[in-house]
Amino acid sequence: MPGIGFTRIGRNPVKEALISGDATIGGWITFSSAVVAEAMAPLGFDWLAVDIQHSPVGWDTTVSCFRAIQLGGGVPMARIPWNDPVWMQRTLDAGAMGLIIPMINCEADAVKAVANMHYSPAGERSYGGSRLRPYVQGDWKSWSDANMLCVVMIETVEAAQHSDEILSVPGVDACFIGPVDLALSMGIRLDQMGPGTEHEALIQHVLQVGQKVGTPVGKHCNDGAEVRQRIAEGFQFLACASDARFMTKQAQDELAAAGVERRKTGSKKGELY
Numbered sequence: 618m619p620g621i622g623f624t625r626i627g628r629n630p631v632k633e634a635l636i637s638g639d640a641t642i643g644g645w646i647t648f649s650s651a652v653v654a655e656a657m658a659p660l661g662f663d664w665l666a667v668d669i670q671h672s673p674v675g676w677d678t679t680v681s682c683f684r685a686i687q688l689g690g691g692v693p694m695a696r697i698p699w700n701d702p703v704w705m706q707r708t709l710d711a712g713a714m715g716l717i718i719p720m721i722n723c724e725a726d727a728v729k730a731v732a733n734m735h736y737s738p739a740g741e742r743s744y745g746g747s748r749l750r751p752y753v754q755g756d757w758k759s760w761s762d763a764n765m766l767c768v769v770m771i772e773t774v775e776a777a778q779h780s781d782e783i784l785s786v787p788g789v790d791a792c793f794i795g796p797v798d799l800a801l802s803m804g805i806r807l808d809q810m811g812p813g814t815e816h817e818a819l820i821q822h823v824l825q826v827g828q829k830v831g832t833p834v835g836k837h838c839n840d841g842a843e844v845r846q847r848i849a850e851g852f853q854f855l856a857c858a859s860d861a862r863f864m865t866k867q868a869q870d871e872l873a874a875a876g877v878e879r880r881k882t883g884s885k886k887g888e889l890y
Protein backbone atom coordinates (compact mmCIF):
# COMPACT_ATOMS: atom_id res chain seq x y z
CA MET A 618 0.00 0.00 0.00
CA PRO A 619 1.51 3.38 -0.97
CA GLY A 620 0.08 5.37 1.96
CA ILE A 621 -1.07 8.95 1.51
CA GLY A 622 2.44 10.27 0.84
CA PHE A 623 3.82 13.72 1.52
CA THR A 624 5.02 16.72 -0.42
CA ARG A 625 8.77 17.17 -0.72
CA ILE A 626 10.02 20.68 -0.03
CA GLY A 627 11.97 22.19 -2.93
CA ARG A 628 13.01 25.78 -2.39
CA ASN A 629 11.94 27.99 0.51
CA PRO A 630 9.20 30.02 -1.21
CA VAL A 631 9.54 32.94 1.21
CA LYS A 632 13.23 33.29 0.43
CA GLU A 633 12.49 33.09 -3.30
CA ALA A 634 9.75 35.71 -3.06
CA LEU A 635 11.99 38.12 -1.16
CA ILE A 636 14.81 37.68 -3.68
CA SER A 637 12.32 38.35 -6.48
CA GLY A 638 11.33 41.61 -4.81
CA ASP A 639 7.87 40.40 -3.75
CA ALA A 640 6.18 41.05 -0.42
CA THR A 641 5.34 38.21 1.98
CA ILE A 642 2.69 38.27 4.70
CA GLY A 643 3.10 36.24 7.85
CA GLY A 644 1.01 35.22 10.84
CA TRP A 645 2.19 35.20 14.44
CA ILE A 646 1.53 32.31 16.84
CA THR A 647 1.57 33.28 20.51
CA PHE A 648 -1.08 30.92 21.86
CA SER A 649 1.31 28.00 22.47
CA SER A 650 -1.07 25.72 20.60
CA ALA A 651 -0.54 23.45 17.62
CA VAL A 652 -4.31 23.49 17.06
CA VAL A 653 -4.19 27.27 16.62
CA ALA A 654 -1.21 26.91 14.26
CA GLU A 655 -3.12 24.27 12.29
CA ALA A 656 -6.16 26.57 12.04
CA MET A 657 -4.02 29.49 10.82
CA ALA A 658 -1.83 27.56 8.37
CA PRO A 659 -4.29 27.00 5.49
CA LEU A 660 -5.64 30.58 5.56
CA GLY A 661 -3.11 31.95 3.08
CA PHE A 662 -0.26 33.39 5.15
CA ASP A 663 3.05 33.02 3.32
CA TRP A 664 4.76 32.11 6.57
CA LEU A 665 3.81 31.59 10.20
CA ALA A 666 6.15 32.37 13.06
CA VAL A 667 5.96 30.65 16.43
CA ASP A 668 6.90 33.34 18.94
CA ILE A 669 9.28 31.55 21.29
CA GLN A 670 10.58 34.86 22.67
CA HIS A 671 7.34 36.29 24.02
CA SER A 672 5.02 33.36 24.64
CA PRO A 673 5.06 30.51 27.15
CA VAL A 674 5.34 27.91 24.37
CA GLY A 675 7.23 24.76 25.37
CA TRP A 676 9.64 22.81 23.24
CA ASP A 677 7.37 19.89 22.29
CA THR A 678 4.55 22.28 21.42
CA THR A 679 6.92 24.31 19.23
CA VAL A 680 7.69 21.15 17.25
CA SER A 681 3.95 20.38 16.99
CA CYS A 682 3.30 23.93 15.73
CA PHE A 683 5.96 23.51 13.03
CA ARG A 684 4.34 20.21 11.98
CA ALA A 685 0.88 21.80 11.90
CA ILE A 686 2.10 24.75 9.80
CA GLN A 687 3.87 22.41 7.37
CA LEU A 688 0.76 20.21 7.13
CA GLY A 689 -1.33 23.26 6.29
CA GLY A 690 1.04 24.28 3.51
CA GLY A 691 2.65 27.25 5.28
CA VAL A 692 6.33 27.96 5.81
CA PRO A 693 7.19 27.31 9.49
CA MET A 694 9.33 29.99 11.11
CA ALA A 695 10.12 31.08 14.65
CA ARG A 696 11.04 34.24 16.50
CA ILE A 697 13.67 32.90 18.87
CA PRO A 698 14.36 34.42 22.30
CA TRP A 699 17.85 35.73 21.59
CA ASN A 700 20.78 35.73 19.16
CA ASP A 701 22.15 32.60 20.73
CA PRO A 702 23.58 29.50 18.99
CA VAL A 703 21.74 27.13 21.31
CA TRP A 704 18.33 28.61 20.49
CA MET A 705 19.17 28.97 16.82
CA GLN A 706 20.48 25.49 16.20
CA ARG A 707 17.80 23.72 18.27
CA THR A 708 15.00 25.65 16.59
CA LEU A 709 16.33 24.91 13.11
CA ASP A 710 16.69 21.22 13.99
CA ALA A 711 13.12 21.26 15.33
CA GLY A 712 11.73 22.14 11.90
CA ALA A 713 11.81 25.90 11.34
CA MET A 714 12.60 27.01 7.79
CA GLY A 715 13.73 30.39 9.01
CA LEU A 716 14.46 32.39 12.13
CA ILE A 717 13.56 35.90 13.21
CA ILE A 718 16.36 36.93 15.56
CA PRO A 719 15.74 39.73 18.08
CA MET A 720 17.91 42.67 19.11
CA ILE A 721 20.51 42.66 16.34
CA ASN A 722 22.27 45.92 17.12
CA CYS A 723 25.52 45.90 15.14
CA GLU A 724 27.38 44.18 12.33
CA ALA A 725 29.00 41.65 14.72
CA ASP A 726 25.56 40.56 15.98
CA ALA A 727 24.46 39.96 12.38
CA VAL A 728 27.63 38.04 11.48
CA LYS A 729 27.10 35.79 14.52
CA ALA A 730 23.46 35.15 13.55
CA VAL A 731 24.32 34.23 9.97
CA ALA A 732 27.14 31.89 11.10
CA ASN A 733 24.73 29.84 13.20
CA MET A 734 22.32 29.36 10.29
CA HIS A 735 24.93 27.57 8.13
CA TYR A 736 26.95 24.40 8.46
CA SER A 737 30.74 24.42 8.11
CA PRO A 738 32.65 25.60 6.16
CA ALA A 739 30.28 28.55 5.56
CA GLY A 740 29.19 28.73 9.20
CA GLU A 741 29.25 27.24 12.68
CA ARG A 742 26.04 25.22 12.84
CA SER A 743 26.54 21.76 14.30
CA TYR A 744 25.15 18.83 12.30
CA GLY A 745 22.47 16.67 13.92
CA GLY A 746 19.09 15.02 13.55
CA SER A 747 17.12 17.74 11.85
CA ARG A 748 13.38 17.08 11.70
CA LEU A 749 12.89 18.45 8.15
CA ARG A 750 15.61 16.29 6.63
CA PRO A 751 13.30 13.51 5.29
CA TYR A 752 11.01 16.08 3.65
CA VAL A 753 13.44 18.10 1.55
CA GLN A 754 14.56 17.48 -2.01
CA GLY A 755 18.18 16.41 -2.33
CA ASP A 756 21.03 16.55 0.11
CA TRP A 757 20.08 17.99 3.53
CA LYS A 758 23.22 20.07 4.16
CA SER A 759 23.07 21.79 0.77
CA TRP A 760 19.32 22.30 1.04
CA SER A 761 19.56 23.74 4.53
CA ASP A 762 22.47 26.06 3.79
CA ALA A 763 20.64 27.39 0.73
CA ASN A 764 17.11 27.68 2.10
CA MET A 765 17.04 28.65 5.77
CA LEU A 766 15.85 32.25 6.06
CA CYS A 767 17.81 34.58 8.32
CA VAL A 768 15.75 37.59 9.41
CA VAL A 769 17.40 40.01 11.82
CA MET A 770 15.32 42.28 14.04
CA ILE A 771 15.98 46.01 14.03
CA GLU A 772 14.34 47.24 17.22
CA THR A 773 16.64 49.74 18.91
CA VAL A 774 17.95 53.18 18.02
CA GLU A 775 21.45 51.66 17.93
CA ALA A 776 20.30 49.05 15.40
CA ALA A 777 18.62 51.68 13.20
CA GLN A 778 21.81 53.76 13.29
CA HIS A 779 23.87 50.69 12.31
CA SER A 780 21.34 49.39 9.80
CA ASP A 781 23.67 50.04 6.86
CA GLU A 782 26.34 47.66 8.25
CA ILE A 783 23.80 45.13 9.57
CA LEU A 784 21.84 44.84 6.33
CA SER A 785 25.03 44.58 4.27
CA VAL A 786 26.18 41.38 6.02
CA PRO A 787 26.08 38.53 3.46
CA GLY A 788 23.52 35.93 4.53
CA VAL A 789 21.11 38.42 6.12
CA ASP A 790 18.03 37.67 4.02
CA ALA A 791 15.77 40.36 5.46
CA CYS A 792 15.25 42.55 8.49
CA PHE A 793 12.15 42.92 10.64
CA ILE A 794 11.43 46.09 12.58
CA GLY A 795 10.03 45.63 16.10
CA PRO A 796 8.15 48.91 16.55
CA VAL A 797 7.46 48.55 20.26
CA ASP A 798 11.01 47.87 21.41
CA LEU A 799 12.15 50.60 19.02
CA ALA A 800 9.80 53.04 20.76
CA LEU A 801 11.02 51.96 24.19
CA SER A 802 14.63 52.40 23.13
CA MET A 803 13.77 55.93 21.97
CA GLY A 804 12.29 56.65 25.38
CA ILE A 805 8.86 57.44 23.97
CA ARG A 806 5.39 56.22 24.97
CA LEU A 807 3.64 53.66 22.79
CA ASP A 808 1.03 56.23 21.73
CA GLN A 809 3.83 58.40 20.32
CA MET A 810 4.29 56.18 17.27
CA GLY A 811 2.70 56.84 13.89
CA PRO A 812 2.73 59.23 10.94
CA GLY A 813 4.86 62.32 11.39
CA THR A 814 6.72 61.07 14.47
CA GLU A 815 10.46 60.51 14.98
CA HIS A 816 9.60 56.84 15.41
CA GLU A 817 8.14 56.69 11.91
CA ALA A 818 11.15 58.61 10.55
CA LEU A 819 13.48 55.90 11.93
CA ILE A 820 11.32 53.17 10.37
CA GLN A 821 11.49 54.94 7.01
CA HIS A 822 15.26 55.37 7.43
CA VAL A 823 15.68 51.59 7.81
CA LEU A 824 13.50 51.05 4.72
CA GLN A 825 15.68 53.42 2.69
CA VAL A 826 18.86 51.70 3.88
CA GLY A 827 17.44 48.28 2.99
CA GLN A 828 16.49 49.49 -0.47
CA LYS A 829 19.95 51.03 -0.94
CA VAL A 830 21.88 47.86 0.01
CA GLY A 831 19.34 45.45 -1.52
CA THR A 832 18.10 43.72 1.64
CA PRO A 833 14.32 43.38 2.11
CA VAL A 834 12.85 45.24 5.06
CA GLY A 835 9.90 44.08 7.15
CA LYS A 836 7.86 45.17 10.10
CA HIS A 837 5.41 43.83 12.64
CA CYS A 838 2.09 45.46 11.72
CA ASN A 839 -0.98 46.16 13.83
CA ASP A 840 -3.48 44.88 11.29
CA GLY A 841 -4.16 44.07 7.65
CA ALA A 842 -4.64 47.72 6.72
CA GLU A 843 -1.13 48.52 7.93
CA VAL A 844 0.27 45.48 6.07
CA ARG A 845 -1.28 46.83 2.87
CA GLN A 846 0.10 50.32 3.48
CA ARG A 847 3.61 49.03 4.27
CA ILE A 848 3.68 46.87 1.12
CA ALA A 849 2.78 49.96 -0.91
CA GLU A 850 5.70 51.77 0.77
CA GLY A 851 8.12 49.00 -0.27
CA PHE A 852 8.30 46.74 2.80
CA GLN A 853 8.54 43.03 1.97
CA PHE A 854 8.42 40.96 5.17
CA LEU A 855 5.26 41.80 7.09
CA ALA A 856 3.72 40.11 10.11
CA CYS A 857 0.02 40.78 10.60
CA ALA A 858 -0.74 41.24 14.33
CA SER A 859 -1.03 37.87 16.12
CA ASP A 860 -3.39 35.01 16.87
CA ALA A 861 -4.15 36.58 20.26
CA ARG A 862 -4.91 39.95 18.68
CA PHE A 863 -7.27 38.33 16.14
CA MET A 864 -9.18 36.47 18.85
CA THR A 865 -9.49 39.28 21.36
CA LYS A 866 -10.45 41.84 18.72
CA GLN A 867 -13.14 39.57 17.29
CA ALA A 868 -14.42 38.76 20.76
CA GLN A 869 -14.65 42.46 21.63
CA ASP A 870 -16.42 43.23 18.34
CA GLU A 871 -18.95 40.44 18.90
CA LEU A 872 -19.61 41.53 22.47
CA ALA A 873 -20.13 45.08 21.24
CA ALA A 874 -22.44 43.82 18.45
CA ALA A 875 -24.42 41.98 21.10
CA GLY A 876 -24.78 45.26 22.93
CA VAL A 877 -22.79 44.02 25.90
CA GLU A 878 -20.66 46.57 27.74
CA ARG A 879 -18.08 44.58 29.64
CA ARG A 880 -14.58 45.21 30.93
CA LYS A 881 -12.33 46.86 28.36
CA THR A 882 -9.20 44.75 28.63
CA GLY A 883 -8.26 44.49 24.94
CA SER A 884 -5.14 45.83 23.24
CA LYS A 885 -4.56 49.56 23.44
CA LYS A 886 -3.03 51.82 20.78
CA GLY A 887 0.53 50.81 20.13
CA GLU A 888 0.21 47.24 21.39
CA LEU A 889 0.78 44.51 18.85
CA TYR A 890 -0.36 41.50 20.82
Ligand code: 3PY
Nearest residue numbers: 772795796797798837
Ligand atom coordinates in the same frame (compact mmCIF):
# COMPACT_ATOMS: atom_id res chain seq x y z
C1 3PY B 1 8.55 44.76 18.94
O1 3PY B 1 7.69 45.55 18.54
O2 3PY B 1 9.46 45.07 19.73
C2 3PY B 1 8.52 43.38 18.48
O3 3PY B 1 9.38 42.63 18.85
C3 3PY B 1 7.42 42.97 17.56
O4 3PY B 1 7.50 41.63 17.18
Ligand code: MG
Nearest residue numbers: 719772795798
Ligand atom coordinates in the same frame (compact mmCIF):
# COMPACT_ATOMS: atom_id res chain seq x y z
MG1 MG C 1 10.71 43.32 20.31
